[in-house]
Amino acid sequence: MYQDVIIAGFGGQGVMLIGNLLAYAGMEAGSEVTYIPVYGPEMRGGTANCTVVISSEDIGSPIIQSPKSLIIMNQPSLDKFQPKLVDGGIQILNSSLVDAAKAEDRVTTYTVPANEIADKLGNTRMANMVALGAYVQATGCVPLEQVKDSLKSVISERYSHLIPKNAEAIQAGADHVAEQMK
Amino acid sequence: MSEKKRIFIKGNEAISRGALAAGCTCYFGYPITPQNDIPEFLSTEMAAVNNGEFVQAESEVAAANMLLGAAAGGARAMTTSSSPGVSLMQEAISYMAGSELPGVIVNVNRGGPGLGDIGSSQGDYFQSTRGGGHGDYRTLVLAPGTCQEGYDMMIEAFDLAFKYRNPVLVLADAIVGQMKEPVTPWEPKAADNHGAEDWCIDGAKGREKRLLKSLFLEDGALAGQNRNLQSKYEAMQAEARADVFECDDAELVVVAFGSIGRIVKSTVRRLRSEGKKVGLVRPLTLYPFPSEVLRDLAKQGKRFLTIEQNCGQMVDDVRLSVRGIADSEFHGHMPGDLPGSDDFLAPIIKHLED
Numbered sequence: 001m002y003q004d005v006i007i008a009g010f011g012g013q014g015v016m017l018i019g020n021l022l023a024y025a026g027m028e029a030g031s032e033v034t035y036i037p038v039y040g041p042e043m044r045g046g047t048a049n050c051t052v053v054i055s056s057e058d059i060g061s062p063i064i065q066s067p068k069s070l071i072i073m074n075q076p077s078l079d080k081f082q083p084k085l086v087d088g089g090i091q092i093l094n095s096s097l098v099d100a101a102k103a104e105d106r107v108t109t110y111t112v113p114a115n116e117i118a119d120k121l122g123n124t125r126m127a128n129m130v131a132l133g134a135y136v137q138a139t140g141c142v143p144l145e146q147v148k149d150s151l152k153s154v155i156s157e158r159y160s161h162l163i164p165k166n167a168e169a170i171q172a173g174a175d176h177v178a179e180q181m182k
Numbered sequence: 183m184s185e186k187k188r189i190f191i192k193g194n195e196a197i198s199r200g201a202l203a204a205g206c207t208c209y210f211g212y213p214i215t216p217q218n219d220i221p222e223f224l225s226t227e228m229a230a231v232n233n234g235e236f237v238q239a240e241s242e243v244a245a246a247n248m249l250l251g252a253a254a255g256g257a258r259a260m261t262t263s264s265s266p267g268v269s270l271m272q273e274a275i276s277y278m279a280g281s282e283l284p285g286v287i288v289n290v291n292r293g294g295p296g297l298g299d300i301g302s303s304q305g306d307y308f309q310s311t312r313g314g315g316h317g318d319y320r321t322l323v324l325a326p327g328t329c330q331e332g333y334d335m336m337i338e339a340f341d342l343a344f345k346y347r348n349p350v351l352v353l354a355d356a357i358v359g360q361m362k363e364p365v366t367p368w369e370p371k372a373a374d375n376h377g378a379e380d381w382c383i384d385g386a387k388g389r390e391k392r393l394l395k396s397l398f399l400e401d402g403a404l405a406g407q408n409r410n411l412q413s414k415y416e417a418m419q420a421e422a423r424a425d426v427f428e429c430d431d432a433e434l435v436v437v438a439f440g441s442i443g444r445i446v447k448s449t450v451r452r453l454r455s456e457g458k459k460v461g462l463v464r465p466l467t468l469y470p471f472p473s474e475v476l477r478d479l480a481k482q483g484k485r486f487l488t489i490e491q492n493c494g495q496m497v498d499d500v501r502l503s504v505r506g507i508a509d510s511e512f513h514g515h516m517p518g519d520l521p522g523s524d525d526f527l528a529p530i531i532k533h534l535e536d
């Protein structure tokens with residue numbers, strides 16, 4: 001098993017948090033994982049992104065130039081990363097902020113209105129969790145329950161009261177994609 | 183060694199935790215990106231875990247001299263910095279080598295020359311492996327490419343420092359420092375300071391006084407000290423290690439260290455899946471350099487390509503290792519540009535087919 005993903009959005013959309021969560025869940029599921037954030041000048045103004053690799057064997061490069069999958073939280077991220085996605089790759093688009101008509105035919109695209117779904121659950125800021133749930137459902141790279149279980153390990157104690165809501169958001173994203181996969 | 187659960191941490195934190203597991207009780211440093219997670223972590227944990235001392239010094243020059251002082255007292259002591267800061271430490275490191283003091287220096291290499299940038303680079307290979315400061319001396323140099331190696335090599339670094347009474351450099355880079363991976367923490371056996379109580383300065387009550395120095399003015403004394411040091415560096419050669427991957431039937435052997443070594447591993451795997459006969463040697467020690475491993479491969483008729491994120495430094499050691507039998511081509515990835523495994527496909531294929 002091998003999967004890599006670039007998760008990209010505006011700074012503040014929580015892309016680093018869901019990258020951490022995905023990698024942590026992968027580790028807890030027994031896989032090898034790497035997580036690397038892109039920091040420095042690139043973070044200012046443009047997109048924030050991180051890369052996660054999940055594999056059953058030891059991981060070579062933690063930096064991926066032709067990703068097998070993407071989680072795209074905003075329009076500039078689609079413009080930047082879709083051209084790098086491998087043919088036949090999988091991408092999750094946050095259709096609340098991304099023009100889904102821009103999705104290319106050479107890749108498999110799942111759309112999820114992450115902000116709207118998160119809004120309905122009570123907080124727009126959980127859009128990242130909705131998108132992650134959608135991604136895990138679409139790729140099956142880690143068990144969904146493992147991701148929810150890992151929330152307590154990546155969310156600081158101060159915010160631990162938000163864990164049940166975040167788990168709901170993950171499930172809502174997964175349910176949305178499950179409909180598209182039928 | 184007791185096995186524990188895997189924890190998910192940055193390379194910088196793995197280095198910090200490895201130092202604590204090694205029994206380090208003194209940390210001196212001055213902030214610089216991309217290694218700030220180390221002093222941040224140790225500012226609380228040094229006291230909490232090892233009941234040790236954490237000092238944020240006024241400069242890198244001061245931090246390195248504090249390291250010298252603590253080492254002279256026989257303590258397990260360390261400093262950490264990144265390239266421009268490590269340049270400032272070179273005077274003290276030379277004095278430590280001259281007076282045979284054990285200490286650990288971590289360099290989380292960033293772009294250079296000058297202030298460069300805060301991205302990853304391997305531009306400090308020469309500085310690390312040729313001594314770095316003035317005079318004829320060497321430091322042992324370990325090069326982690328994974329977070330686990332960051333942890334393990336800190337334990338090894340302290341042991342080597344006391345075994346040889348010599349500074350040990352751990353040369354990481356911004357990729358290793360900033361990435362997160364699972365790490366299995368472990369506790370080594372009780373720290374062995376290899377008889378430090380017989381030379382360290384810990385108060386002369388009831389014994390002859392001692393003097394630790396790097397100044398040898400008496401007739402013949404400095405020549406004698408240099409001979410001592412050279413025979414010590416000769417003995418260190420036994421510590422050379424490398425990770426050898428898919429070299430048995432390889433026509434071309436790529437030599438790459440640290441984070442670039444692991445990135446190249448992905449490229450090698452991909453080329454292997456296409457039936458290309460390429461292998462990888464990833465030196466784990468940079469001084470001593472694993473020359474024997476490369477020389478043995480050269481004798482089998484392999485060709486070599488050295489890949490580094492600099493403009494050509496380790497390639498000199500590869501060429502020296504195989505001299506008289508083979509040579510090495512070179513591909514440099516410019517510091518300032520983040521590398522990925524795709525970047526190395528074309529150069530490897532080119533040299534494979536040459």
